[in-house]
Amino acid sequence: MTPLSRAVAAACLSMAAVNSFAQQAEAGAEPTMIEVVVTATRGAKAVDKIPGAISVISQQELASQYLIADDPSQALATFIPGYAPSRQKMSSTGESLRGRQPLILLDGIPQSNPLRAGMREGYFADSFIIERIEVINGASAVQGMGATGGIINYITKSPRANGTTHGVNIRASTQFRSDNLDWKTGYSISHKSDAFDFLGYAALQKRGMGYDGKGRRLGIDTVQGDTLDTHGDDLFVKIGKNFGDQRLQLSLNRFNLEGDGDYMKNPDATGADLPTSSIPGTPQGEAPRNKVRSASLDYRHANLADGSLTVQLFSHEFESLYGATKVATFQDTRIAPANTLWDQSQILADKLGSRLTYVRPDTFVTGLEATVGVDVLRDQTEQRLAITGRIWVPLLKFNSTAPFAQLEYEFGPVTLRGGVRYEMAELEVDTYTTLAAYGSRTVQGGSAEFSKAVKNIGAVWRFAPGWSAFAASSEGFGLPDAGLVLRGVNNPDQSVSSLISLQPIVTRNNEIGVNWRGANGQFGISRYDSRSKLGSVIRINSAGVGLVERVPTTVKGWEVSAEWRPSKQLSLSGSYAQTDGKTAATQGAPMDLALGARSQGPDKAVLAGNWKWSPAVRLRLQATHLFDRDINVGRTVGTSNLEENFAGYTLADAAITFDTGHGRVGVSIENLFDKQYVGYYSQSAAAADPGNTYAGRGRTLAVNWSRMFRSAR
Template sequence: MPQFAIFKRPRRAARSSRPLPCATLGLLTLLSAGLADAQDEPKSSAATEAADTQSMESLGRVVVTATRGTKAVEKIPGAVSIIAREEVDRQTLISEDPSQLLAVTVPGYSPSRQKLSSFGESLRGRSALLLLDGIPQTNPLRAGGRDGYFADAMIVERVEVISGASAVQGMGATGGIINTITRRPKQVGTRHGVELKFGTQLHGDTASWKAGYTLAHKSEGVDGFDALAYLGTRQQGVGVDGDGRPLAAESLHKAADVFVKLGKDFGDQRVQLMFNRYEADGFDDRADLSGDRKSGRPTSSRPAVLKWDSPRTHVRSVSLDWSHADLAGGQASLQLFKQDFKASFTGSIFSIFQDPAIAPAGTLVDRSELVADKWGLRSSWVRPDLGLKGLELSLGVDVLNDISSQRLTMTERVWMPPLQYRSVAPFTQLEYEWGPLTLRGGLRDERSRLAVSTYRTLAAYGSREVMGGERQAQKLVKSLGGVWRFGKSGWSSFASYNEGFGPTDVGVVLRAVRTPGQSVDKLVDLQAVVTDNRELGLAWRGRTASFSTSVYRSHSDLGTQTIVSNGLGVVQRVPITVNGFEFTGEWQASRDLRLNAIYSQTRGRTAAGPNLPMDLDLGARAQGPDKLVLAGQWQFAPALSAQLTAQHFRPRHANVGKLAGSVRLDEHFSGYTLLDLSTRWLSPWGSLSVGVENLLDRQYLTYYSEANYAGTNDDYYAGRGRNLSMSWRREF
C-alpha cells in the first residue's frame, strides 16, 4: 500500500497518507498495512531490517512532484502518497490495469472501469493530472478518457500522488497530480531482467500472457554513465464475468512498450535522455451484445467481423533533462519534453455521426480519432538557507504548447477543429523551517492563450459555421500551508490552501455549437476552471502502528458538468463543491504480519444550471462511491510471502427524482466487495508468483457502468470474474 506524507513511518512501514476525520473512529483500530516485501534473495533478519530502514528513509526524503525539488514527505503541508516499486509489483500480480492500482492504494481515487476508457475515474471528485517523469499525459482540452494507459508497469520505480487541487505542475490538476517516476539502474555493472507471465480464467477466450526484457547498466565513479532499456509486450483475451458470460469488447487486448533512459553525470551536473513509446489496442474481432438494465443482464460480446479497425492508443514521450546540484548555492533543473498522443475509438452507426448529405440516415458508419501533440519546458532553481537558516526559495518557469484535434476518420470530417493552446507560467515559493514548524507559500502566474480557426460543426449540431477566434486567460494561482510536528510524541498536523487551474473540455464545447453566427472569442464556456482546496490533517506514529487522517473542501465557482441527452454531450458552467474525509492506517501486528487500511468518503454538490441552487449530487462521471480497502501481508517463511486485499465500495443513490431540463439524473449503484490474493516465492531460479483477482468469483457491475444516469444497454458492463495469473521473473 502507498506511503502518505505527514510524518516519517516506523521501520518496515511501506505507506502513509493524509486524508480526513469524520465518522469511523473504529477504523483507527483496524490500522492497516503490509509485511515487509521480500528482497531479490533471502537475507538474514539484520540485513532485511537494514534494507527496510534504508528504503523507508529514502522514500521519506524524496518527493519530486510535491515541491519541484527534493523534500521530505513529513514536511509537506498536504496529502501526498507514494506507491513504492514493491507495491506496484504486488498489484500487477493481480492486474496490469494502472487504474486498479490507484483504486486500491489511493484513498480518494474512484473504482476502475477495467476498460480502455477511463471515463468515470476521478480523484476527489475532480480530474487528476497524469504525468510520466513530469511529462503531461492527460489531454484536458479534449478529455477523451484514453490517457490512463501510457507506460508498462515494469518501467515504473514509484508513483507519487498529490491529492487536492494544485498548480505546481501546471494546468489540469483540479483533483490532484499523479506522477509516474520511471526506473534508473541502482547497481554498478550490467544486469539483465526477464519477466514471463500467464493468466487464465480457465474457460472461454480468457488466456493472457506477457513477456518483457530489461537491460540495466551503471558505471562506477562520480562521472558515471547509466542506461536502462525495456522491451515488453502483452496480450489478453476478452475475459468473462462471475457468471461465466463474456465481457464487453471495450477493453485492452494487446499492448507493447519500448523504453530507454540514458544518463551521464559530470560532477555536480547530470544530463538524462528518456524515450517511451506505448501502444494499447482493443479488439478488432468481437462485437458487443446489448445487455438489459431492467433485468440486470450486463453487456456481453461475441466473435464478429468488423468494418473498422480496433480501438487504439499510441503514446510517445521524450524528455531531455539537465540538473545541477550546486548552481549559485542552489539546485537547478531544466527539462525539455515532447509528447505525441493518438487515440482512435470504436466505429458504429452512431446517431451523432449521421449526415443525409453523405448517406441515408441510420446507415453511415464512422469512427473518431483524437490527436494531441505537446511540447514544453519545465525549469526550477531551489536555494536553501537564503540569508537565514531554514529559509528556502524556489523559482522557475514552465512553458506548454498543445495542439489537439478530433476528426472522423472514415469520412474525413472535422469533429473538433485544431485547438492551439500556449501557456507560460513563472512561479516562486518560499519555505521556512523553524524547529518543528514548516511554513510554505507560493505564487504561480498562469498566462494562457487558445486559438481556433473557423470551422463547421457536424450535421447533428446543425452544420453551423463557427468563426475562429482567440481566448486568453490569466490567473495568479496561490498556495499556502504549514506543518507542525509535536516534538517526540509522534503527533503532527497540517493545514493548507491550494488552488488549481485548468481549461474546460474545450472540444465538447466547440463541437456542440448550435447558435448561428457564433464565434470562438465570444464563447463564455471557454473560461478556465479555477479550483481551491482547503485541507486539515492529523497524523500519529507509534512504535508498531500509525495513522493519518484529513478533511478537505474543494470549490470552484465556475466548474464544468457534462449533461448527456440523446447521445449528445453539452458542457454546463456551474459551481461545484466537494467535501471529503480520508483515513489511512497501519499496524505491525507481529514481526511477520502487517495490516493496512484506507477509507475515503466524497460528497460533491453542484447545480442543474447557471444561477440555480446547488441541490444536485455530483454524478458518477466525476465522483466515486465511499471506499474501504483492507490489506494484510504475511511473510510466513524467509522466501515466501502473501498478501490478501479486500476492496469494499459502498452503494450510492444520487439525484433520485431530479432533472436537468428534461433529462433525468437518477443514479443507482448497488456496491460490491472483492478479495484479491497474491503470493511470492523467491526461489533459486527466480521470483515465482501467483495472483488471483476476484478470489471469490463475485458477479458485479462496475461503478460507472451501473451508476451513470446516461447509461444504455450497450455500456452496462460487468466486472471481471476470478482470474489466475502466474509469473516468473529473474535478474542476472
C-alpha cells in the same frame, strides 16, 4: 452508509494506529520517523514537511497489485483512498480523484489531454517500468494546467547497482476458458558505471476475453475502447551521465495498445438487468487503439550558486482511435442516406514543453528555502472523424507560460510554505464549420486569453515524535473540455472569443489533517473542502450526447488511512474515503444536485494484510468494499436524467510470491470468491445507457515469473 457506520470505520483505523503507537511506548521504544521523499512538488521533500495529503505507492506495493491485475487504475483505486474504482476498460471515464480530474504525469511529462478529454489517458506505459507513484491529493498548481483534482506522477525505474543486469519477466492469467488467456513477456537491461547509466525495456502483451462471476463472457466496449481482445507493446529507454555535480539524462517511451477486432457486443443480451455480453464477430471499422510517444531531456546541476537547477525539455504525442458507430451525431445526408453513415472518432494531441526549477536553501536567512521557475507548454489538439476525414473539433492551439515562486521557512518543528503561480495562457482556434448534426454552423475563429494567479499557503507542525498536523489552502488551474464545447455549437453567429463556456476553472482546496509515521506503522486522517465557482459538469442528454455545463461545484470529504506492523513479518493496513460532491442545475440555482459517477466515486473502504511467511515467501490478502450510492432520485436537467443507483459490493484478492534459485514466482487470484457484480460506473449510468452495463471480472488466476541475470565483469 450511515454517519454511525462512517464513524465506526474511521475509529477502527484510528485504533489500529494508536494501538501500534501504544505498544511501542510500553516497550520503551520511541517511534522513529520513516522518511518518505516525493518529487512531485518540484523538489525532493519529505512528506512530513509538505502541507497536504501526499501518498506514495512503493515499488513493492505496485508489484503485488500488478500481479493481481495489470491495470494502472486498479492499483490507484486500491492504494489511494479518494480514487474512484477502475472501469477495467481502455476508457477511464469516471475514474476521478476526489470528485475531480487529476493531472497524470510520467516523470513530469503531462499525459493528460484536458483540451479534449477523451478519457484514454490511463494506458500510456507498461507497468513494469514504474518504480513508484506519487500522488498529491487536491487542487495543485505546481505542475501546471489540469491539476484541479490533484497530481498523479508515475516515476520510472533507474539503474541502482553497478554493473550490467539483464531481466526477464513473464506473466499469464486465465479463467480457464479457451479465449481468455492473457500473457505478457518483457526483457530489461540495466547498466551503471562511472561512465554512464542505462535502462532499456521491451515488452509484448496479448489480452483475451474475460468472464464474470456467473461464467458469462464480459461485454466488450468496441466504441470507447476496451482492454479485452487487445495486443500491445512498449519500448522504453533511459540513458544518463553524471558530470560531477551535473547530470544529463534522455528518456524515451513508445507505447501501443490496440484491439484485435475479434469480438462484438451481443445485441440480444443487453439491458439494465442483464449485463452486456459479447459474441465472436468483426465490428465495423478499425479496432480502437492508443498510441503514445514521450520523450524527455533532463539536465540537473546540484550545486549552482548554492542551489540546485533542474531543466526538462519534453515532447508528448498521443493518438486515440475510437470504434466505429453510426450515432446520430455522425449522420450527414450529403455523404450517405440518413442512419447509414458509419464513422470513427480520433483524438490527436501533440505537446512540446519545458520546465525550469531552481531551489535554493537558506536564502537570505537560515531556514528560508526559495523555489522559482517557469513552465512553457505548447499543446495542439484536434478531434477528427477518421473514415470520412471530417473535422469534429478544430485544431486547438494552446500556449501557456507560467512563472512561479515558492517560499518555505522552517523553524524548529514548524514548516511554513506559500507560493504563487501566474498562468498566462492563450487558446487559438481558426474558423471552422460544425458537423451537419449541429446545423453545419460556421464558427468564427479567434482566441481566448487567460491570465490568472493561483496561490497556495500552508503549514506543518511536527508536534511530537512521529506526529505532525497540517493545514493548507491551494488552488488549481484548468480549462473545461474546450473541444466538447466547440464541437457542439449549434447556434448561428458564434465566435470562439465570445464563448463563455471557455472561461477557465479555478479550484480551491482547503484541507486539514493529522499524520503519524513510526517504526511500527503509520496513520493519517484529513478533511478537505474543494470549491469551483465556475466549474465544469458534463451531462448526457436523451440523445446520448455529452454537454458541458458551467456551474459551481463543491466536493467535501474525509480520508483515513492506517498501517500497523506488529512485527517485521506482518503488516495490516486500511483506508476509508467518504466523498460528497454537489453542484447546481444552473448558475445561481441551489447546490442540491449530487455529482454523478462521471465526476466522483462512491465511499470506499480497503483492508489488506501482508505476511512475510519466510525470507523467501510473501503473502498479500486485500478486500475492497464500495458503499451503496443512490442520488438525484427523480431529478432531470433539460433532457438529462440525473438519477443514479448503485448497489455496493465487496471484492477480495490474494497474491503470494516465492523467491527461488531460478527467479521469483508469483501467483495471484483476483476476485477470490468469484463475486458477480456490475461495475460502479456501469451501474450508475445504466438508466441513461443500458446497452453499456458491464460486469466485472470473475475469479482470475495469474502466474508471474521473473529473473535477473548479472553479466560477468
